[in-house]
Amino acid sequence: MRSKIQELKKMFDRQLQEAKDSPALEQMRVEFLGKKGNITGLMKELGKVPNEQKKEYGQMINSFKQQLTDQLEVARKELQKQEELMAVNSAEAYDESMPTDHPVGSYHPITLVQRELEEIFKSMGFDVEDYNEIVDDFHCFEALNIPKFHPARDMQDTYYLDTPNQLLKSHTSAAQNAIMIKYGKALKEEGRPIKAVFPGRCFRNEAIDACHENTFFQMEGIMIDKDISISNLIYFMKTMLSEVFERDVTVRLRPGFFPFVEPGFELDIQCLICGGEGCPSCKNSGWLELCPCGMIHPNVLRYGGINTEEEPYKYTGFAFGLGLTRLAMMKYGVKDIRVFNEYDLNALSQFISK
Numbered sequence: 001m002r003s004k005i006q007e008l009k010k011m012f013d014r015q016l017q018e019a020k021d022s023p024a025l026e027q028m029r030v031e032f033l034g035k036k037g038n039i040t041g042l043m044k045e046l047g048k049v050p051n052e053q054k055k056e057y058g059q060m061i062n063s064f065k066q067q068l069t070d071q072l073e074v075a076r077k078e079l080q081k082q083e084e085l086m087a088v089n090s091a092e093a094y095d096e097s098m099p100t101d102h103p104v105g106s107y108h109p110i111t112l113v114q115r116e117l118e119e120i121f122k123s124m125g126f127d128v129e130d131y132n133e134i135v136d137d138f139h140c141f142e143a144l145n146i147p148k149f150h151p152a153r154d155m156q157d158t159y160y161l162d163t164p165n166q167l168l169k170s171h172t173s174a175a176q177n178a179i180m181i182k183y184g185k186a187l188k189e190e191g192r193p194i195k196a197v198f199p200g201r202c203f204r205n206e207a208i209d210a211c212h213e214n215t216f217f218q219m220e221g222i223m224i225d226k227d228i229s230i231s232n233l234i235y236f237m238k239t240m241l242s243e244v245f246e247r248d249v250t251v252r253l254r255p256g257f258f259p260f261v262e263p264g265f266e267l268d269i270q271c272l273i274c275g276g277e278g279c280p281s282c283k284n285s286g287w288l289e290l291c292p293c294g295m296i297h298p299n300v301l302r303y304g305g306i307n308t309e310e311e312p313y314k315y316t317g318f319a320f321g322l323g324l325t326r327l328a329m330m331k332y333g334v335k336d337i338r339v340f341n342e343y344d345l346n347a348l349s350q351f352i353s354k
């Protein structure tokens with residue numbers, strides 16, 4: 001009798017482990033505790049045991065029955081909980097084809113302007129590239145003709161990381177070298193001009209005001225081929241601005257110094273907030289520095305593996321570094337640049353793309 005009970009217990013435990021739903025548990029209850037079940041079978045066998053052992057075995061069978069009843073009850077409750085949870089989950093399952101009353105999100109105005117510009121440049125044959133936010137000294141400065149301790153580094157108060165030689169990208173020009181290397185082979189071997197724009201987040205330790213942030217966006221662009229000149233640069237800048245603003249905007253081009261271009265220019269836009277009269281958005285000058293640009297310095301081309309000598313071909317190119325955040329200010333009439341980083345949903349969700 002004792003060994004029979006042990007055997008049944010093992011069988012019960014094994015089945016209980018495998019029981020995955022309520023019907024399986026019910027089947028076990030019938031098999032072990034039902035009228036014609038195993039416990040009833042044990043009771044019947046009790047009749048055959050000697051009288052002096054009947055009491056002991058009787059108690060053994062009763063406590064075995066109680067044990068199985070308790071175990072089945074615990075398992076039933078557990079399974080019930082799981083089944084309820086599954087029912088809730090499947091009722092709440094996300095169905096993207098269902099209409100919703102929940103308000104949908106909106107794109108950040110800088111994302112909208114960035115995408116619009118990407119489309120404009122793509123339509124003019126430019127590739128769109130992405131680049132890291134953490135870069136090294138070589139890419140951010142040295143490859144751009146700004147050696148260590150060059151005074152031009154002071155123009156960008158840079159965040160250096162604890163990791164040696166790593167810093168937060170202070171301008172999108174930091175990607176120029178990598179883009180030249182990526183597309184240089186096709187330029188040399190297939191004569192395919194390098195035409196790429198690369199938007200990105202930039203970081204500088206700025207004194208923040210209505211037109212300066214410590215975290216802002218730029219969109220860099222380069223074009224390199226045989227015979228690229230300032231006329232090409234001016235053509236692309238004009239086309240880009242007229243497409244973005246869809247109206248006449250007054251711009252001015254003046255000389256600007258950047259060690260990675262020669263000659264270099266500052267392209268300013270007349271402030272669209274005050275119409276040129278002067279306001280905090282343009283630091284009361286009536287003009288906003290928007291898109292410095294110039295002809296890529298031969299040293300920078302050489303760092304990028306691009307030939308600058310007459311043989312076999314002499315390549316030249318232009319580069320520009322558009323202030324994307326400032327462009328968004330002008331396009332949407334946002335008076336203060338800080339609005340873009342303040343995460344005020346009421347302010348940010350009102351912009352829509354064209």
Ligand code: FA5
Pocket residue numbers: 170171172173204206211212213214216217218220258261264289290291292293294319320321322323324325326337
């Ligand atoms: C540069 O960053 C150069 N790398 C641009 C360049 C590229 C020149 C290629 C020549 C050839 P600058 O520091 O002026 O230049 O920044 C470019 C533009 O980014 C500015 O005209 C402005 O529109 C924007 N910008 C710069 N600093 C900030 C800032 N703190 N907050 C918001 N926008 C900024």
